[in-house]
Amino acid sequence: MTDVPVVRVGFADYDHTRDLWNGRVTSPDVTLECTVPDKAGEVFRRFAEGEWDAAEVSLASVTERIGAGDDSLVLLPVFPVRAFRHGAIWVGAGFPGGPEDLAGKRIGITAWTQTSGVFVRGLLASRYGLVLRDVRWFQGGLDSPRGEVRSPQGGLFDITHVPDRPLGAMLADGQLDAVISSQPPAAFTGGNGPVKRLFAKWTFEEMSYVEATGVYPIMHALAVRREFLRRQPQVADVLVQIFTEAKDRAVARATQVSVPAYPLPWTPSNANRTQHFLGADVWPYGVESSRTTLEAFLGYAEEQGITPRRLAVEELFVR
Structure with a gap:
């Protein structure tokens, strides 16, 4: 019997990741060991210092690294933070x-x-x-x-x-x-x-x-250390699957009208209005559903000197 790999992962405290660390979303194919600091900045620092196998990262910072030829991290199309600015x-x-x-x-x-x-x-x-x-x-x-x-x-x-x-x-x-x-x-x-x-x-x-x-800005993505993926290549797809399930559960909570899940008035009506602009999935994961945003970002990155050339979307997520 093959041992189930343990994945140590760090991310900040969001409702759409909460079911991962509280054990409500699991997979028979991996064992998650989650660390949930209060702020994303602490996640970035600790991951850069070598902690964890996977973590939430700044999209711009990792794109800059990839553009400079550093392939030590692999991005997954999981986006813990999206925000219009x-x-x-x-x-x-x-x-x-x-x-x-x-x-x-x-x-x-x-x-x-x-x-x-x-x-x-x-x-x-x-x-x-x-x-x-x-x-x-x-x-x-x-x-x-x-x-x-x-x-x-x-x-x-x-x-x-x-x-x-x-x-x-x-x-x-x-x-x-x-x-x-x-x-x-x-x-x-x-x-x-x-x-x-x-x-x-x-x-x-x-x-x-x-x-x-059609641009829905992405701030943060999930990254996995390439060295870890070389040993456990199947982990990438499993992480996308369970992070997506946790996110979908959070969206369902936000849109339920009978018993509001958040201590804010009008949350369900605001969520429904958001679906008018963004579609049923108000927080999409995956490359194709976010391609317009990623293409725009990579164009900005080249124009602003973050990368020496315009990267292709696939270069961010290549394995």
């Missing part, structure tokens, strides 16, 4: 216009090779004509100073490291015109403070965006 563009309260008016301006970023930033810059360029090379980019910490972070090579973009002032404070003081960040700057109070979102009705912008483009 129109609401991640912050401007000063007196900013006079829309996205087109960011041309040639000063924009803060916390890191260039960050998936949310790649998608935001991509949508600004593709939808609103922003010429990324004409922008003056300032890289630093959002609400506290931050040590220098590696930027794209080759001088393609005008990127200045800011070691002594947080970007949020610079935006509030008028030293920056905008900041791209999935987290709101501390200067954003939600009212009449010095910082506001570029898109006041960002959710509606995101709905229009997905209807027009």
Whole structure:
């Protein structure tokens, strides 16, 4: 009898992965040993330090590695985090216009090779004509100073490291015109403070965006160490299967109307409205169902110097 392989896997705490670590979704073909840190950043760090056989990873970071010829990780088409990011563009309260008016301006970023930033810059360029090379980019910490972070090579973009002032404070003081960040700057109070979102009705912008483009941004994917897959090649398909089952169970919970599964009002009606824009599967896994998004991302990655050439989708998931 063949021994069932043990797969040590790390991922943050999401409802669509919860049934994996609570034992409700299992497979006779693998034994999962799950570690569930509170934050994805801790997962990234610990996986980079050698922990686990598989883990949630930043799509941009792994794409950069693959583009540089590093094949030590294999991506699986399991996407623990997807998020539209129109609401991640912050401007000063007196900013006079829309996205087109960011041309040639000063924009803060916390890191260039960050998936949310790649998608935001991509949508600004593709939808609103922003010429990324004409922008003056300032890289630093959002609400506290931050040590220098590696930027794209080759001088393609005008990127200045800011070691002594947080970007949020610079935006509030008028030293920056905008900041791209999935987290709101501390200067954003939600009212009449010095910082506001570029898109006041960002959710509606995101709905229009997905209807027009079919792009449903992917932030994180599941990666397996290639060395592990060489020893246990069957594990890849099993992981996709059980992660998908856990996700499908979470979507079913979100859409049930008789007894709401989440402590938020209108969750089922919001889930049903989401299905109008995204289809019955509001959180798709798999390559083909996400090909439009992946193609767009890989185009952005090349244009922004994350990869030296445009990768094919299959290169991300090749075994």
